[in-house]
Structures are given as structure tokens and as C-alpha cells.
Amino acid sequence: MNVIPPEAIPSLSDEDLLVQRLRDRDESAMTLFYDRYSAALYGVIMRIVKKEEEAEDVLQESMVKIWNSFHSYDAGKGRLFTWVMNVSRNLAIDKIRSRQYRVGSRTQPLEDSAAVREAASPTFRPEHIGLQEMTKQLNPDQQQVVDMLYFGGYTQSEVAEELDLPLGTVKTRARAAIKVLSKLIR
Amino acid sequence: MDTQQYIESGVLEEYALGILPEAERAEVERLASIHPDIRHELDAIIMGLDAYAEAHSLTPPPAMRDRVLNGWQQAIRNQGSKENAIPVVPMAAAPTVGPATAATPPATPTATEPIVRSINSAPEPIREAPARSYGWLMAASVALLLSLGGNYVLYNRWQNTQSELFAVQREQAQFATVQQASQKQLETQRGELAVLRDEQFRHVTLAGTPAAPSAKARVLYNPATRAVYVDVRSLPAPPAGKQYQLWALDNGKPVDAGVLAASTAAGEGLQQMKDIASAQAFAMTVEDAGGSPTPTLSTMTVVGNI
Numbered sequence: 001m002n003v004i005p006p007e008a009i010p011s012l013s014d015e016d017l018l019v020q021r022l023r024d025r026d027e028s029a030m031t032l033f034y035d036r037y038s039a040a041l042y043g044v045i046m047r048i049v050k051k052e053e054e055a056e057d058v059l060q061e062s063m064v065k066i067w068n069s070f071h072s073y074d075a076g077k078g079r080l081f082t083w084v085m086n087v088s089r090n091l092a093i094d095k096i097r098s099r100q101y102r103v104g105s106r107t108q109p110l111e112d113s114a115a116v117r118e119a120a121s122p123t124f125r126p127e128h129i130g131l132q133e134m135t136k137q138l139n140p141d142q143q144q145v146v147d148m149l150y151f152g153g154y155t156q157s158e159v160a161e162e163l164d165l166p167l168g169t170v171k172t173r174a175r176a177a178i179k180v181l182s183k184l185i186r
Numbered sequence: 187m188d189t190q191q192y193i194e195s196g197v198l199e200e201y202a203l204g205i206l207p208e209a210e211r212a213e214v215e216r217l218a219s220i221h222p223d224i225r226h227e228l229d230a231i232i233m234g235l236d237a238y239a240e241a242h243s244l245t246p247p248p249a250m251r252d253r254v255l256n257g258w259q260q261a262i263r264n265q266g267s268k269e270n271a272i273p274v275v276p277m278a279a280a281p282t283v284g285p286a287t288a289a290t291p292p293a294t295p296t297a298t299e300p301i302v303r304s305i306n307s308a309p310e311p312i313r314e315a316p317a318r319s320y321g322w323l324m325a326a327s328v329a330l331l332l333s334l335g336g337n338y339v340l341y342n343r344w345q346n347t348q349s350e351l352f353a354v355q356r357e358q359a360q361f362a363t364v365q366q367a368s369q370k371q372l373e374t375q376r377g378e379l380a381v382l383r384d385e386q387f388r389h390v391t392l393a394g395t396p397a398a399p400s401a402k403a404r405v406l407y408n409p410a411t412r413a414v415y416v417d418v419r420s421l422p423a424p425p426a427g428k429q430y431q432l433w434a435l436d437n438g439k440p441v442d443a444g445v446l447a448a449s450t451a452a453g454e455g456l457q458q459m460k461d462i463a464s465a466q467a468f469a470m471t472v473e474d475a476g477g478s479p480t481p482t483l484s485t486m487t488v489v490g491n492i
Contacts, residue, residue: 031349034255035356043244056250063258082232085239086204131241149203171196178199182234
């Protein structure tokens with residue numbers, strides 16, 4: 001058992017090393033993984049399932065799935081962040097679907113004000129672009145569409161039906177919203 | 187192929203949102219791998235959504251960390267008991283091979299063995315070979331089990347220590363960041379205080395115009411060093427895409443003194459503006475973000491004479 005020297009502990013930008021250790025099935029790397037990604041994953045999971053206990057379950061299921069299907073992660077295709085975020089997001093969406101949450105609270109995600117959630121975040125994160133800043137750049141229509149697609153697991157046709165809009169309008173809003181988001185970080 | 191048209195079609199956004207059927211996903215990946223401009227656009231879209239996801243970050247309650255990590259470990263142990271057995275078997279088998287092979291052909295090497303082994307151990311293998319080898323096996327297995335158990339305990343402890351270490355390091359880094367930020371803020375405020383106390387600075391009160399009667403700000407102007415600071419008490423929030431701009435009026439001619447940062451306009455602190463050689467009055471107007479070469483007089487919000 002090799003004790004890891006302190007200088008080998010990945011810094012926040014050291015994604016490659018973490019990927020390598022996960023590929024080597026190094027279980028202790030999952031602790032590091034948790035410390036690095038749990039806030040991002042938990043935030044999105046909470047945004048979707050809303051309940052702390054369920055979010056905890058989904059977070060743990062995500063870790064199991066990430067560990068088990070790590071062989072299918074292809075670093076050439078994208079960042080680890082994107083991959084793990086999609087795993088968690090899909091599990092969270094599956095969760096609300098399986099419990100038929102949508103019957104009772106289809107529109108609930110939209111009531112959840114972004115500004116309120118921003119204030120709830122207890123961590124000091126000087127490096128990240130704040131949610132408020134991002135949503136300030138989106139108009140409410142765009143945000144509604146992108147949130148339904150990204151956090152609600154709706155297809156574009158479902159969004160069109162739900163909001164009673166032409167499919168083309170939904171597509172335009174989704175594209176415009178994503179364009180704004182990618183411009184912000186370019 | 188017209189890649190621009192493909193990019194415009196919206197399929198890349200659908201890919202990034204994860205709402206494309208599998209066959210279309212594969213097609214997007216294939217095209218992205220051969221057209222660099224599609225790859226580039228797709229990367230930008232994904233980064234944008236990632237940033238949006240990350241902006242929702244929410245640190246889980248501290249107690250959740252151990253529960254989730256332990257739950258994860260238990261889950262992979264349970265499902266992996268079959269796979270885990272594979273490394274365990276050869277490990278358990280390997281050490282027993284030594285004593286077992288040494289014991290099974292005891293009759294043949296007896297002639298040579300005494301040369302290496304001690305004298306009294308030489309005859310024993312002939313009579314007590316089966317019992318002895320069994321005893322050895324048992325002892326070795328027990329020792330191995332104990333050692334495995336011990337290793338497991340130590341491994342777990344080591345892992346816990348390591349997680350604790352990571353947590354502490356992380357906390358420390360966070361404190362350092364917070365401390366640095368506070369230090370910086372303190373320095374800024376010391377600088378502001380020095381300006382406020384400096385008697386060379388003239389305090390120019392800017393009062394609201396009829397367009398914004400409740401607006402109020404102050405300019406601190408040092409004619410000797412030409413330094414200009416602005417201190418906002420209250421200004422209406424500028425419309426989207428607009429910014430406040432400060433002007434010095436010198437013999438009736440407006441001279442640009444720079445634009446106000448959003449935090450300054452919100453009254454969060456002093457902001458040093460452009461140096462002004464000579465002025466009799468200061469005024470602020472609302473201009474397009476980035477500032478304008480000439481003031482838009484109709485948007486004048488505050489004004490004051492020295």
C-alpha cells in the first residue's frame with residue numbers, strides 16, 4: 001500500500017491525476033472526488049429532487065455508478081465534470097420520474113427562484129461565476145426553457161406542450177439561452 | 187458539408203442537454219471529430235451548460251460526507267464480492283503453497299534435507315508429515331486471515347486519516363482565501379480612510395437633478411495631485427447595458443473622468459477616477475457601458491460645483 005506523498009494530492013485543477021487514480025481503481029480517490037465534486041453535483045441534484053434525503057441517495061447512487069462505469073468515461077470526448085454531472089443529473093431525473101413526481105408537481109421547478117437558492121449557498125466561492133450573474137443575462141423565458149430541459153428532463157416537444165408554445169419557439173429560446181451561457185464563460 | 191448550417195440547426199444544444207436519441211448522439215460525435223468548427227462550437231456549448239450547472243453548487247451538510255462515502259463503499263463491496271474474491275483467492279492460496287509443497291514430497295528430499303535443516307527436524311517429516319503439514323496449513327491460514335483482517339483495519343484507518351487530511355487541507359485553503367479577501371478589503375478601506383482624512387481633498391457634493399431628485403454622490407478632488415475619487419450615497423440603478431460616467435466641467439467644457447463600476451454606483455465604496463487637471467464642477471450622466479466621449483446631457487443624474 002503506497003502512502004501518497006502530500007505533493008501528489010491533486011490540486012483543484014488536477015483532473016487528469018484523479019482520472020488516472022479512478023482508472024486504477026484507487027478507492028481512496030473517491031474521497032477526493034467527493035471533496036471536489038460533491039457541491040456541484042449536490043447542487044444540481046437538489047435543484048431536481050428538492051428533498052435533502054433523496055438528494056443524498058442520488059448523490060450516493062451517482063458515486064456508485066461513476067465508480068462502476070468509469071471505464072466508459074472517455075477523456076478524449078470531454079471533461080470529467082461534464083460526464084459526472086450528466087450521470088448525476090440523469091439519476092436525479094430518473095428519481096423524480098420513478099416516483100411520478102411530475103404528476104403532482106410538473107411546474108414546481110419553475111417556481112424555485114434562482115435568487116433564493118443563490119443566497120442559500122453557504123460556501124465562499126470567489127472563483128465561480130455566480131448564479132445570479134448568469135441568470136441576470138438570461139431573460140426569464142429563456143431561463144424557463146433551459147431549466148425545464150436541463151433540470152426537468154423534458155424534451156423540447158414536452159416543453160412546447162407544457163408551455164403551449166410552438167416547437168420552433170422552444171428551440172429558439174433554448175439555443176439563445178445556451179448561447180448566452182457559453183458566451184459568459186468564453 | 188455546410189458546417190455553419192449544421193451548427194445553426196440547434197442539434198449541438200440538444201446534444202449537450204442530453205435530449206438526443208442515441209443514433210443522433212453518435213452522429214454529432216462523429217461530425218465533431220472530423221470538423222474542428224463543430225467541435226469548437228460543441229465545446230463552448232458544453233462549457234456554458236457546465237458553468238450553469240456549477241453555478242447551482244450547494245455544499246452538502248458536513249455529516250453527509252461520511253454517510254455517502256461509507257454507503258458508496260458498502261455498495262461496491264456488496265456488488266463486488268464476486269470480483270473481490272478473485273484477488274483474495276490467489277493471495278490466500280499463495281502462502282499455503284510453500285508449506286504444502288514442502289510437506290507433500292517429504293520422503294524424497296529427506297536425504298538432502300538434513301544438510302540444510304537442523305538435525306532433529308530431519309526425521310520428523312517422515313512420520314508426522316500429514317499432521318504437520320495440516321498444522322502448518324492451519325497456522326498459515328490463521329496467520330494470513332489475521333493479517334488480512336489487520337490489513338483491512340489499517341487500510342480503513344489509513345483511508346479515514348487520508349480523508350480527514352483532505353478535508354482539513356481543503357478547509358485551510360478556504361480559510362486562506364477568505365483571509366486574503368478580507369486582507370484586501372481591509373487595505374482598500376485603509377486607503378479610502380486616508381483619502382477621506384486627507385485635508386488636501388476637496389469634498390464636492392453632487393445633488394440630484396430633477397430627473398433623479400433623490401440621487402446623491404460626492405466627489406473628492408485633490409487639485410494638487412489631480413486625484414479624483416467618487417463616493418456614491420444613492421443613485422438609481424442604471425438600465426441594462428448602461429453605466430454611470432463622471433465628468434469634470436472645466437470652464438464649461440466637459441472632461442471625461444471615467445465610468446463608475448457597478449459596485450461603486452451601488453455605493454459600496456470609493457473609486458478612484460481619472461486624474462483631472464482643473465475643474466469647477468462635476469456631474470454624472472448615464473452612458474452606454476464602457477463610457478462615451480461626450481456626455482448625454484439629458485441623462486445627467488447628479489451635479490455639483492466645487
